[in-house]
Amino acid sequence: MRIQAPRGTEDLLPSQSHKWQHLEREFFALTRLYGYREIRTPMFEDIELFKRTSGETSDIVSKEMYDFYDKGERHICLRPEGTAPVMRAAIEHGLLNQGTTLRMSYAIPFFRYGRPQKGRLRQAHQFGLEVIGSPSPAADAEIIEIVASYYERIRIGKVQVMINSIGRAECRAKYREVVLNHFGAYLLDLGEDERDKAQKNPLRLLDSKDPKAAELKASVPPIVNYLEDEAKVNFETLQSLLTEADINFRLAPDIVRGLDYYTDTVFEVVSDRLGAQSSLCGGGRYDGLIRELGGPPTPSVGVGMGIERAILVLESLEVQFPEAKAIVYVVQATDDAGLACRTLARTLRNQGLETHLDLDGKKMAAQLKQADRVGARFAAIIGTDELASNAVTFRELETSSQETIPINQLGQRVKERL
Known part of the structure; x- marks a missing residue:
């Protein structure tokens, strides 16, 4: 029997590699213009890094991680996302002591055990950006501006960015009660996964694909109605900065993102050319993440941009990739x-x-x-x-x-x- 690539993975063949090389060149060329420098972290980490940052109730930790014990009985996992390893590295190597805002970029494979489908593989790849040390909404706006500029640069065109603010811990605690009360009488009508979300993190019901949950969430009051004054001002400032930069955006109260470390700004870029897996990229602010990992309180914001998904959209648009030919x-x-x-x-x-x-x-x-x-x-x-x-x-x-x-x-x- 012939050995084949594991399910949910793909070989990148020489006939296709020029597409990836083009996207990588454009990404790093653009982000260097904004002062970002590349960081590379290991493909595997101590599993506690992701349990502590992504949240025990997140789908990543509860269902999707590739984890194992190595020969030294250390509990290891293949990285399921890129932000937590960068924050771990920043703490470990004293990068937070440089007295300046850090801007870092990366291109990585990541690993999640899920049902393979178009635009969603078990080994996938993403570009990432992290701004560490700035509490200003201008940092959020800079990340979003780069994302929008990148998709124009590679000829996907002008994209629409969907933004929301989920506030700080106090705001979210109040809003969880609002969501629970709204869904409460209908919990038995929801699937087992949705009932589990309601118990562990009710905000996850807002990005549920369950038909009944989707119907109910349409009438939930938006979380922006419950923001503290500072969070509200920051969100309004972000919108002004995006308007100033001619970024096409709209408010999307159902965006909460799937990881527990997000605070305040969250955003996504979607494409109708990706079917059910419509998200091209997503990100937001995570001001408590470094403290959660044992570092000093440090505001941070970032984004992850799916490479396979960008290529799917470009192919559907029949964009021609520059291809090196033998001379x-x-x-x-x-x-x-x-x-x-x-x-x-x-x-x-x-x-x-x-x-x-x-x-x-x-x-x-x-x-x-x-x-x-x-x-x-x-x-x-x-x-x-x-x-x-x-x-x-x-x-x-x-x-x-x-x-x-x-x-x-x-x-x-x-x-x-x-």
């Missing part, structure tokens, strides 16, 4: 030209030109066919005659026009024709 194929026409061909290939590569070279001793005609298959623009042909005159036959493969030129002029000639 030169060095063709060995005679047996005595091997050394000259290898030397020429090295020279061209040192000049920054992608250059292919036959490895298997194929005949000249087979090499030219291979050059066509890899999409090369030019062939550089060396045989006995070219060796004698220290020259190369330079052929444009699309037109089959060719000329013989000094071998030391080839790199410049190729660059002139690109």
Whole structure:
């Protein structure tokens, strides 16, 4: 029996990798303009990191984590999200002591055990941004502005950002009672998962997919009606900043996000091209997260942006991704030209030109066919005659026009024709 990739995972093949490389280049190029620097954390962490931050009642901790005991009997899990590891690293390495706002970016795989479906894999990938140390709504607005700019930059177009504020602990405690009272008489009509949410964290009923819960939540008073004065002012300031930046947004009182560490601002970007898994990205503020991990009280805000989902939307829009093509194929026409061909290939590569070279001793005609298959623009042909005159036959493969030129002029000639 052939061994296949585990269910819920995908191989990224050479024919597709240019799409990912394009999205990564654009992400890091854009975020560097705002002062973000990349951070890389381990793929696995102590399970307590996520139990403490995501919440014991979250779907991630209760149902979706890949966890195991290693040979030292340490309880480990593959990271199910990117924010908590970054906060752990910031505390562990003293980054919070630098006296400045930290801006960090990352591109990671993450792992969640769920039912695989379009746009939702067990190993998925995301871009992430974290701003650590700023309590200002301007930090929230900056994150959202980057997200909107990124989707325009990669040609998804102008997106709509759905925003909400879930306030601080006191506000949420009052609002939980409002939600419970609203759903109370109908709890027996809900599914087992929804009744469990009502018991552990009633706010999760607001993002439930249960049809009855969806019907009931439409008439729940919005949480913004219960915000404390400071949270209300911050939320109004955020809206003003987004309007100033020409960000297309709307208020969405049912957005609460699935992790317990969120405070105040929460937001999502959705696309109708993703079916049931409509969210392109989501994020928000988590001012208590670093303190929960043993660090000093430190306001923070961030976002996670699904890479697979962005590619699905771009493919549905039939956006063409820039694809690197082979530029030169060095063709060995005679047996005595091997050394000259290898030397020429090295020279061209040192000049920054992608250059292919036959490895298997194929005949000249087979090499030219291979050059066509890899999409090369030019062939550089060396045989006995070219060796004698220290020259190369330079052929444009699309037109089959060719000329013989000094071998030391080839790199410049190729660059002139690109």
